[in-house]
Amino acid sequence: MRAAMAAAEVGDDVYGEDPTVNRLEALAAERFGKQAALFVTSGTQANLLALLGHCQRGDEFIAGQTAHAYRFEAGGAAVLGGIQPQPIPFTSSGELPLDGIRSAIKPDNIHFARTRLVCLENTHNGMPLSLEYLDAVSALCGEQGLALHMDGARVFNAAVALGAPVQDIVRGCDSVSVCLSKGLGAPVGSLLIGSVDLIERARRYRKMLGGGMRQAGVIAAAGLWALEHNVQRLAEDHTHAARIAAALRDRFGDAIRQVTNMLFLDLPNTVLEPLIAHMRALGVHVHRERWVLHRDVTENNISQVIEAIRTF
Ligand SMILES: *Cc1c(COP(=O)(O)O)cnc(C)c1O
Numbered sequence: 001m002r003a004a005m006a007a008a009e010v011g012d013d014v015y016g017e018d019p020t021v022n023r024l025e026a027l028a029a030e031r032f033g034k035q036a037a038l039f040v041t042s043g044t045q046a047n048l049l050a051l052l053g054h055c056q057r058g059d060e061f062i063a064g065q066t067a068h069a070y071r072f073e074a075g076g077a078a079v080l081g082g083i084q085p086q087p088i089p090f091t092s093s094g095e096l097p098l099d100g101i102r103s104a105i106k107p108d109n110i111h112f113a114r115t116r117l118v119c120l121e122n123t124h125n126g127m128p129l130s131l132e133y134l135d136a137v138s139a140l141c142g143e144q145g146l147a148l149h150m151d152g153a154r155v156f157n158a159a160v161a162l163g164a165p166v167q168d169i170v171r172g173c174d175s176v177s178v179c180l181s182k183g184l185g186a187p188v189g190s191l192l193i194g195s196v197d198l199i200e201r202a203r204r205y206r207k208m209l210g211g212g213m214r215q216a217g218v219i220a221a222a223g224l225w226a227l228e229h230n231v232q233r234l235a236e237d238h239t240h241a242a243r244i245a246a247a248l249r250d251r252f253g254d255a256i257r258q259v260t261n262m263l264f265l266d267l268p269n270t271v272l273e274p275l276i277a278h279m280r281a282l283g284v285h286v287h288r289e290r291w292v293l294h295r296d297v298t299e300n301n302i303s304q305v306i307e308a309i310r311t312f
Contacts, residue, residue: 001185001225008221012214013039014207020217024224028191031227032176033167036199038192039220041211043068043153046177046192048076048209049202051117053194054147054175057082060113061149062104064090067121069151080209084113094124095133098140105144115144121151122169126241126262128158131168138172148172153179153190157260160234174198183234183261184226185295188219230295237261237293240302244291247306263291279308 011017021039028037040046047069051061061077063070065087069077077083088100096118106112118141122129141148150173152158152166159166170176175194180186192202206212213219238260245258248265257264265272267289276286284305297305 001222001229004221004225005218008217010215010217013216014212014214018215018217018220020224021220024220024227025191027224027227028178028193031166032170032178032193034170034176034193035196036194038199038202038206039213039216039223040190040192040206041188041213042181043151043177043179043190044073044076045206045209045211046190047073047119047149047151048080049192049205050149050175050177050194050198051077051083051119052081052205053192053198053201054117054149055081055083056114056116058084058113059116060084060086060106061117061119062086062088062096062101062115062146063119064088064094064096064121064124066090067119067124067151068153069119069121086113086115090124094121094127095129096120096137098136101137101140102144105146115146117147117149119149119151120173121153123154123158123161123260123262125264126154126157126259128161128260129169131162131164134169134172141172147174149174150176152176154183154260156231157183157234157238160232161238161260180223180226183237183294184223184230186219186222186226189223191223233295234261237295237297240297240299241291241293243302244293244305244309247309251309251312261293263293265289265291275309275312278312279305282308282311284308 008020013021025037070085070087086104088104105115178191180189241258241261245256248256255266
């Protein structure tokens, strides 16, 4: 990846003249079966651009109560777009229930914000959304005249877990954001993918937000490398997470939840804190009850982690 970055052909992407950025955007659009893509600085920026691109001032988006786009993005849509969030609870499988969405949609009446968009998260806490569920949400959005955005920061984990192409996963979505960082291993960068019209609006907003980048091919090359080399290997992270989960369950039983590359330890602090301290003493640094596997946690590291759990 570093060598690809060093060798990247570059140009001024503000003028659309960086061949490496253009290649990355074309590859992403093709992989996801959409018309166009935009390379952006972060997943937060990709979600914000989607919200700004789909909604106007006084519009509203429906999202999960603990969704990244609602809870962990500093209220950007409200601050910068005058767009109101309407959070609803996720189910335990990371879905927004269809009846929950339906009853959150505001009537067309001067008292209310205009409901414009539904925002799903895939994966949410590691949980992939099923194709059946995604088709059902897409049908509901179509019937209600709403746009559908997927925060797909970890959508490749879903694709690998389901054995489904990302193109199928996002077929009913108007837009999707994807992180090239995190599990895919690029140092920086995300993508927003959707129609030509949406991406052109997003390109203007990206410039407005200070996200227009010049010789960005240096970092786009890392994203291209990630898409071409680091997707299928996500399956290893899932296997690693499952092995750690098995070791934790030997000690702590049902308090351990694991899906794809994420683990959650539902343990009281009286157990969790000594466990973290014990592992730290053995050179395994974990910080809290949520553990996430990625390509830099190697096979050897997994053995160390399991050993640390067994000796607790
Ligand atoms: C990490 C993440 C984001 C945002 O990504 P950044 O690049 O950190 O801004 C958005 N949504 C989800 C679900 C994420 O996990």
